[in-house]
Amino acid sequence: MSDVSLVLRSTRVITPEGTRAASIAVADGRIAGVLPYDAEVPPGARLEDVGGDVVLPGLVDTHVHVNDPGRTAWEGFWTATRAAAAGGITTLLDMPLNSLPPTTTAAHLRTKREVARTKAHIDVGFWGGAVPDNVKDLRPLHDAGVFGFKSFLSPSGVDEFPALDQVQLGRSLAEITGFGGLLIVHAEDPRELAAAPPPGGPAYAGFLASRPRDAENAAITSLIAQARRLDARVHVLHLSSSDALPLIAEAKRDGVRITVESCPHFLTLTAEEVPDGATEFKCCPPIREAANQDALWQGLADGTIDCVVSDHSPCTTELKTPDFGTAWGGISSLQLGLPAIWTEARRRGRPLEDVVRWMSTAPAALAGLTRKGAIETGRDADFAVLAPDETFTVDPARLHHRNQVTAYAGRTLYGVIRSTWLRGTRIIHDGVLTEPTGHLLERTN
Numbered sequence: 001m002s003d004v005s006l007v008l009r010s011t012r013v014i015t016p017e018g019t020r021a022a023s024i025a026v027a028d029g030r031i032a033g034v035l036p037y038d039a040e041v042p043p044g045a046r047l048e049d050v051g052g053d054v055v056l057p058g059l060v061d062t063h064v065h066v067n068d069p070g071r072t073a074w075e076g077f078w079t080a081t082r083a084a085a086a087g088g089i090t091t092l093l094d095m096p097l098n099s100l101p102p103t104t105t106a107a108h109l110r111t112k113r114e115v116a117r118t119k120a121h122i123d124v125g126f127w128g129g130a131v132p133d134n135v136k137d138l139r140p141l142h143d144a145g146v147f148g149f150k151s152f153l154s155p156s157g158v159d160e161f162p163a164l165d166q167v168q169l170g171r172s173l174a175e176i177t178g179f180g181g182l183l184i185v186h187a188e189d190p191r192e193l194a195a196a197p198p199p200g201g202p203a204y205a206g207f208l209a210s211r212p213r214d215a216e217n218a219a220i221t222s223l224i225a226q227a228r229r230l231d232a233r234v235h236v237l238h239l240s241s242s243d244a245l246p247l248i249a250e251a252k253r254d255g256v257r258i259t260v261e262s263c264p265h266f267l268t269l270t271a272e273e274v275p276d277g278a279t280e281f282k283c284c285p286p287i288r289e290a291a292n293q294d295a296l297w298q299g300l301a302d303g304t305i306d307c308v309v310s311d312h313s314p315c316t317t318e319l320k321t322p323d324f325g326t327a328w329g330g331i332s333s334l335q336l337g338l339p340a341i342w343t344e345a346r347r348r349g350r351p352l353e354d355v356v357r358w359m360s361t362a363p364a365a366l367a368g369l370t371r372k373g374a375i376e377t378g379r380d381a382d383f384a385v386l387a388p389d390e391t392f393t394v395d396p397a398r399l400h401h402r403n404q405v406t407a408y409a410g411r412t413l414y415g416v417i418r419s420t421w422l423r424g425t426r427i428i429h430d431g432v433l434t435e436p437t438g439h440l441l442e443r444t445n
Contacts, residue, residue: 003027004042006424008383011037012054014356015375024055026381029423033377048426050385053418056356057375058090058122058382059338060363062147063237063261063309065330066092069115070100075314075402077119080334081438083400085121085428087335088384088417091364091372091441092122096129096150097161098313104129104161106140113440120438122422123382125367130172130183131162138175145442147367148182148235153219154190157284157329163190170226177232182366184235187219188285200325202277207324211286213241220244224251224258233257235366238311240266240285242295249304259306259366262296264340265331267308269407279320279327280407283313297348300358307362308355310337316403332401336394336408338384339415346414352388368445381424390416398431 006026013022013034021037025045041047061084067074084092094112096103103109103126116124128146130138138149151172152163164172176183192215199210220236224247227234236248239262251258265283270290274281281287299305313330321327333340338359345355364373371380393412396404419429427434 004032004045006381007041007045007047008055008421009037009047009049010055010385011052013375014054014056014353019054019353024375024381024383026424029381030371031375031377031379031381034375050418054352054386054388055375056088056352056384056386057360057373057379058384058420058422059088059359060091060367060369060372061089061309061312061334061337062093062307062363062367063263063311064092064094064334065098065313066094067098067314069111071098073316073402074098077116077124079400079402080312081119081121081124081436082433083335085420085433086400086417086431088338088386088420089334090122090382090384090420090422091125091369093125093127093147093367096127097156097158100160102129102161103127103141103146104131104134105137106144109141109144109146116440119436120440121427121433121436122438123441124438125441125443127184129161130164130176132164132168135171135175138172138181139179142179142181147443148184149176150184150186152186153223154186154188154193154215156186166222170230173226173230173232173234177230182233182235184237185223186237187223188215189218189222192218198325200323202322202324204271204274204276204278204281204324207282208271208286208288211284213243213288216241216285217244217247220247224248224256227258228254228256231257236260238263238266238285239296239305240288242292242299245295245299245304252304260304261307261309262300262305263309263311264333264337265407267293267296268340268344277322279322279324280405280409281331282324282327282329283311283331284329301350307366308337308341308358309363310334314401314403314405317405320405332403332406333408335399335401336406336413338386338417339392339413340408342388342415343413368443369441381421383421385418385420387416387418388414390414392416
């Protein structure tokens with residue numbers, strides 16, 4: 001190990017085999033070995049001993065709306081990747097919509113990459129978009145390195161990214177399956193939404209009624225049918241309705257190639273606690289009742305839900321009007337997802353190893369990021385150093401998001417992130433960030 005430049009040592013390192021005292025040797029940005037705690041430090045290597053703080057693999061967030069270029073007043077690569085680094089995230093995948101242009105052609109992907117290239121504090125990859133008129137663009141996007149394709153089955157909220165109907169879904173899915181790609185789906189059925197009462201006013205109950213569970217359940221049922229017919233690989237985004245869990249579990253048992261994510265807001269916030277006019281809690285699908293949340297946690301425990309990612313969907317303060325009918329829907333949580341999930345997990349008796357699996361290992365596997373998601377030899381030396389038993393109270397003014405609008409304001413959370421490391425370089429320590437050193441990632445399989 002003569003080329004080792006860094007040894008990161010802790011009494012608690014989370015590895016695929018469990019948590020143990022270890023010294024992690026780093027060479028050329030990768031993990032050269034996970035060694036015994038008291039292993040000799042190679043000549044010329046720097047030792048960083050973090051004591052009893054936990055070293056875990058950098059988180060992988062596969063669901064982030066960066067909104068750059070075109071809507072950078074909402075976020076942007078500079079602020080999004082700073083917030084991610086502060087939250088222990090070392091890799092994110094950017095969603096193809098809410099930017100202008102959307103990532104629906106290879107040319108648009110090139111535009112987005114050029115914008116991100118000098119602003120990325122962490123590693124960044126990109127999803128492509130599947131919309132009604134771009135079946136011909138799907139393979140070129142795949143060949144250009146996107147990690148898969150995002151589609152909506154109901155209106156997306158922006159005109160430049162229209163939803164697919166069932167015929168269009170089948171065409172896009174057949175094309176994507178033909179070259180071995182992945183379709184990730186916002187699954188709400190437009191007919192069920194149209195039949196529901198329209199949202200309006202400051203009361204959260206009215207908004208919740210406008211996005212019924214049946215909309216998710218029906219859309220997921222149709223997606224499973226399409227995936228079964230085509231032997232396609234599909235992924236359900238931001239699952240909110242626990243009623244859909246038996247449908248998904250049965251499909252998995254039947255061999256349907258389906259995976260599922262949920263999000264920190266569904267797993268830590270409840271409809272019962274949303275105050276009138278508090279549209280920082282508005283998202284689609286919506287935050288549901290406490291009993292629904294309990295069932296989602298059971299879905300995580302039994303493996304029906306594969307991973308937890310942010311669905312960070314920010315906007316300006318002005319767009320969060322106090323009317324649930326007119327306010328922009330989206331929750332900002334990029335910096336807070338790890339402590340939010342860890343706070344609830346520890347309350348429910350789930351270990352930190354589970355959180356690492358849900359928020360790092362499983363998202364990396366979903367995207368095929370074979371060098372991310374675990375502390376083991378050969379992987380990128382991406383780490384978060386966490387003080388899991390320390391608490392902090394969320395102060396929006398201290399967040400790195402461009403707009404300090406958050407549903408977590410004032411909450412006391414467990415888990416203080418001491419530092420974040422990208423390929424063996426510490427990129428944030430005690431809240432202070434280095435200059436951007438992130439890479440732009442492409443799919444390699």
